[in-house]
Amino acid sequence: MSAGDNKQVSPQAETLLHTPFHGEHLRLGARMVPFAGWDMPVQYTGVIEEHNAVRNAAGMFDVSHMGRFEVHGPDAARFLRYVCTWDIARLAPGEGHYAAACREDGGILDDVYVFCLTPVRYLIVVNASNAPKMQQWMTRHISSFDATLVDRHHSTAMIAVQGPDALAVLGSVLGAGFVRSLKPRRCGETTWQGQAVFASRTGYTGEDGLELVTDGKHGPALWSALLDAGVTPCGLGARDTLRLEAALLLYGNDMDEDTNPFEVGLDWVVTLDDGADFLGREALSRITERGIDRQLVCLKALERGVMRHGHPIHSDGGDVGVVTSGTFSPTLGVSIGMGFVTPALSATGTRLEVDVRGKPLAVEIVPRPFYKRPKKV
Amino acid sequence: MASPPELRYTKEHEWVRVEGDVGTIGITDYAQDQLGDIVFVDVPPPNSPIIYMQKFGEIESVKAVSELFSPVSGEVIERNEGLEDSPQWVNDDPYGDGWMLKVRLSNPGETDTLLSADEYEAFLGENE
Numbered sequence: 001m002s003a004g005d006n007k008q009v010s011p012q013a014e015t016l017l018h019t020p021f022h023g024e025h026l027r028l029g030a031r032m033v034p035f036a037g038w039d040m041p042v043q044y045t046g047v048i049e050e051h052n053a054v055r056n057a058a059g060m061f062d063v064s065h066m067g068r069f070e071v072h073g074p075d076a077a078r079f080l081r082y083v084c085t086w087d088i089a090r091l092a093p094g095e096g097h098y099a100a101a102c103r104e105d106g107g108i109l110d111d112v113y114v115f116c117l118t119p120v121r122y123l124i125v126v127n128a129s130n131a132p133k134m135q136q137w138m139t140r141h142i143s144s145f146d147a148t149l150v151d152r153h154h155s156t157a158m159i160a161v162q163g164p165d166a167l168a169v170l171g172s173v174l175g176a177g178f179v180r181s182l183k184p185r186r187c188g189e190t191t192w193q194g195q196a197v198f199a200s201r202t203g204y205t206g207e208d209g210l211e212l213v214t215d216g217k218h219g220p221a222l223w224s225a226l227l228d229a230g231v232t233p234c235g236l237g238a239r240d241t242l243r244l245e246a247a248l249l250l251y252g253n254d255m256d257e258d259t260n261p262f263e264v265g266l267d268w269v270v271t272l273d274d275g276a277d278f279l280g281r282e283a284l285s286r287i288t289e290r291g292i293d294r295q296l297v298c299l300k301a302l303e304r305g306v307m308r309h310g311h312p313i314h315s316d317g318g319d320v321g322v323v324t325s326g327t328f329s330p331t332l333g334v335s336i337g338m339g340f341v342t343p344a345l346s347a348t349g350t351r352l353e354v355d356v357r358g359k360p361l362a363v364e365i366v367p368r369p370f371y372k373r374p375k376k377v
Numbered sequence: 378m379a380s381p382p383e384l385r386y387t388k389e390h391e392w393v394r395v396e397g398d399v400g401t402i403g404i405t406d407y408a409q410d411q412l413g414d415i416v417f418v419d420v421p422p423p424n425s426p427i428i429y430m431q432k433f434g435e436i437e438s439v440k441a442v443s444e445l446f447s448p449v450s451g452e453v454i455e456r457n458e459g460l461e462d463s464p465q466w467v468n469d470d471p472y473g474d475g476w477m478l479k480v481r482l483s484n485p486g487e488t489d490t491l492l493s494a495d496e497y498e499a500f501l502g503e504n505e
Contacts, residue, residue: 001390001408001436001443047439048414237413237440304461306417306437328416328439357435357442 019064020157020219028233036128038065041235051241051330053232054205055371058163060223060231061239067131068156068213069138071122073147080114080122082278083141085261087271091116096185096200099269100261101126101134102280106287107257110134111249111266115187115200123152123187123198123213127251141279157219161231162209162242164373169229170210173222174199182210192222204239206246206371241327244336247298247369253309254296254324254338260287263340264296265368294321295346298368299354301335305361312355313339313363320345323354329370335361336370378406380498381472385448385491387430388500392472393448395488400449403476404436404467407501412438415467418460420445420477425453427480429487434477436467449487451480 016039025032030041041062043050053059071080080088086099096115100108110130115123126134131153142149161170171179174197178190187200198213214222227233240250249255255264261284262270270284301307307326312319326337337354345352347365354361384392390408394401409415420434427433433447456478460466467475482488492500 001404001412001445042440043413046414241439304417305419306442308442328437330414330439 019062020216021062024223043235043237044233047237048330050234050238054163058165058169058231059234061160061234063160064158065128067126068152069124070150071147075145075147076122079145079147081276086269087274093118096187106260106280106283108255108259156213157216158213160203160211162203162205162207166209173225205242244327245329245371263292294340295343297346297365299337299363300366302362305356306335307337307354314353331371380494382494385488386497387448389446391448398482400480400482401476402478406471409468409471414439415464418464420456423453450484451482453478454481455479
């Protein structure tokens with residue numbers, strides 16, 4: 001047996017960063033892998049078991065590797081509007097929104113989440129893989145604003161708690177009143193054991209839940225409290241299957257600097273009608289007039305076999321696109337994926353073939369997302 | 378899980394159980410543990426030839442795909458059809474219900490080149 005086209009790259013002798021939960025992961029017997037320069041748990045007991053814990057109960061992820069920066073000052077909102085495609089100025093304190101950060105040519109530098117803590121204090125969460133790049137880029141652009149960038153990446157810990165039981169469990173730990181006060185995409189701050197905890201009603205799994213940020217030294221105590229409350233620790237393996245079932249994008253897989261927001265269905269995070277100047281505005285306006293050459297779609301396998309990142313997509317024997325993310329869906333029991341196809345072939349119901357190492361895999365374009373959580377009665 | 382002493386092993390983590398001129402092939406407990414949740418086993422149907430140390434199929438876990446290498450040469454007599462609906466048997470019982478192929482051996486002497494259970498365990502120890 002030997003690893004095929006999806007094998008992990010093992011960086012020889014590279015010094016990997018540790019999150020504040022590294023000791024917890026080792027204590028729990030997690031299998032660790034290098035991810036974006038961090039030594040991260042890929043699984044504790046098994047991807048499917050952890051996946052199902054999040055779909056049916058509550059799971060938690062160490063997401064401390066994601067970059068966290070605060071923007072302070074009178075121009076905080078104006079600066080964030082300048083570096084994000086969505087109109088950040090619309091956020092009131094206690095609100096958050098997803099956005100893209102683009103180059104002048106409209107290529108996506110990163111996808112980010114921005115929270116307004118106060119009118120002069122914002123939090124921006126960026127991808128782990130892009131954190132150094134985004135820090136440099138924001139530092140370069142902030143100089144013309146009356147605002148400062150505060151790096152909170154290495155001083156804080158971040159945990160995502162997700163699943164149908166997540167809010168109830170979090171209520172028992174953080175206080176039910178505080179947790180109940182957080183509506184979807186809202187954020188707030190509370191204290192737990194004398195330490196400040198930031199919480200937002202956001203996530204990357206398709207389930208309800210919160211993402212928590214607290215001081216790095218304080219993080220492990222909060223992690224242990226959640227573990228004692230019955231939350232299942234989950235690794236990057238389950239995080240990927242969960243986000244793909246929810247058709248949430250992964251930077252580096254589904255988009256990169258050569259991708260514009262419209263190609264990947266992020267039209268809803270591009271605000272062009274507010275008249276504000278932001279990086280990439282001109283290019284993005286031109287793209288809305290000219291149209292796009294490729295469209296990201298959701299693909300579901302019609303037979304056994306697993307599509308993976310990089311597999312070519314064929315139609316009538318011709319190359320029409322490429323799979324950007326692919327896996328086996330524990331919930332649906334078949335392979336699912338996302339991929340680029342030409343707009344003419346992007347309609348729901350279109351049958352295509354994925355070239356899985358020379359073998360054709362019949363797939364169909366299905367509506368986004370693959371999984372939507374049942375509405376609570 | 379200890380490696381059963383009656384089997385022979387490859388350094389690619391496959392095993393073969395020889396009974397007369399029939400070999401039964403699977404992957405080791407170490408291999409299934411490394412792969413994690415197995416979701417798809419793709420091995421050839423009866424009458425297909427397989428060749429010693431050549432790729433004979435693929436195994437997909439949730440996370441990745443791996444190639445399978447045959448510990449013996451011969452012709453497939455039977456494949457474990459149960460794995461079509463229950464690939465997790467490879468995780469649950471790698472030396473039992475998780476077997477993959479039964480093969481009519483064309484060169485039984487090949488198995489002398491494979492590792493014994495003790496040698497395989499020692500090999501795993503060296504690589505940890």
